[in-house]
Amino acid sequence: MGRMTSALAPPTTARPQPGAPAKSSRPRSRPRFTAWRRWLSPVAIVALWQLASSTGVLDERKLASPAQIAAAAGELIGDGTLGDAVLVSVQRVALGFVLGAVLGLLLALVAGLSRIGEDAVDPPMQMLRTLPHFGLIPLFIIWMGIDEAPKVALIALGVAFPLYLNTFAGIRGIDRKVMEAARSMHLTRLQRIRHVVLPGALPSTLVGLRQSLGIAWLSLIVAETIGSDAGLGYMINRARDFLLTDVIVVGLVTYSLLGLATDAVVRYLERRALSWRA
Template sequence: MSLSATDVLARPEEATGTRPRPARRRRLPDLRRWISPLALLALWQVASSTGVLSPDQLSSPWTVLQAGIETARSGELGEAFAVSIVRVGLGFAFGAGVALVLGVVAGLSRWGGVLIDPPVQMLRTLPFLGLIPLFILWFGIGEEPKIVLVALGVAFPLYLNIYSGIRNVDDHLVEATTALGYTRWERLVHVVLPSAVPQTLVGLRQALGVAWLALIVGETVNADAGLGYLINNAREFLRTDVIVVGLIVYAALGLVTDALVRLIERRALRWRGN
């Protein structure tokens, strides 16, 4: 038996738009994802206990845990953590600001894209290690080279996603705003920029990941404080346990910042329904 258009239109819940939404089930964390990490951790401990891995090559998980507690109690880890956070914060603020301005200008203006996009595409292929000697000559051996490295690491992926998000706005939406009589400013505020938000948030996640990689490069090559300095100093004394502690802190900071962006993404994109 088929339904006519009048039958469909006669349904009150559809006519009034009050159809009840299905209740969302709260997702529980999938504990199966912990199986392989815990298995690798156990294998690491067994290899260290049986002598397969010597302490000079890689300390055991238990030794790493003790080293973490020791450096935390002495204040060495906290001081290094604070210095690295400040560097990433300053570099991120500067790089994100530049990426936002360049991405919006290049995305909205044809001439902006012609003039801005080619040099950005050329600069983003330059390796971090190759830039460090030049930055030292320009800025000295202080904080500036490290902050600039982080800023570059943040700017390029964020710029690419902002630029692409603006350029890939659905043409049908733009045509609809024209038919509705939107001004150029209203079209920009209500359609173009909101449509670019999902890809911009993807770029933000990428940018934060690259920011920590850039910081590691800057701090291990030329630094007298920070997590990279802590790792470099531990390498001089063959303290693989402290090296692993520093790497774990780097990884944890990357995961935390990524989780924060994912939280922002879920709140900002609630209209998508997932």
């Protein structure tokens, strides 16, 4: 029949090229033997830094040498100072993150699952998101003093917006045709939310999660400059008073390691949860 013959006619387009082997199928991760090359330049920079410090080119009151920093790190870890500071800071981030995540996700669900909810929630959220949340610090101090509350609130606020925006967009971006298929299967609204809406929005939510964790750590650093008496920020501020640049750098490195760690957790979650993206 006609459809058949016409479709049989052009099978020539996708013929494999015998002369072109697996050149295109280059592995995505680098082979092991070249991976170490990526460490060359950072190590060289640290070595140069050490050289500059040792020869006196780099004033040690401006920036401590890598050796000094390593020694300070050992000391801070040894006497428990760093551990205590990290614990306090991580608690702040965790509390602020949970509060902000719950708030952001709840608002995204309200806005994403009903038109009324969208009309009520989305306009104020879209207006507020343009506000740099660090600008609210003075108000937070007036409202909440300088204890834990304004720090946690600042982190929570920073976390809520990326999660809200991405999750809301994720829910709205779900293929209407798939939603319709779910309705044709006579699934209830709750079943559709559970099996279609939430998993469909998950990729966007995870993007929001990564953004919000980054902002959480940033907010922590800023928040800890508000009169702290414990935590990494306190440690850094005290070191500033005594011009201990090695301690300051130890604090900064700790911040970035913590950020890297949470990012790795989210990337792991993404790999687990989004393995269907083949």
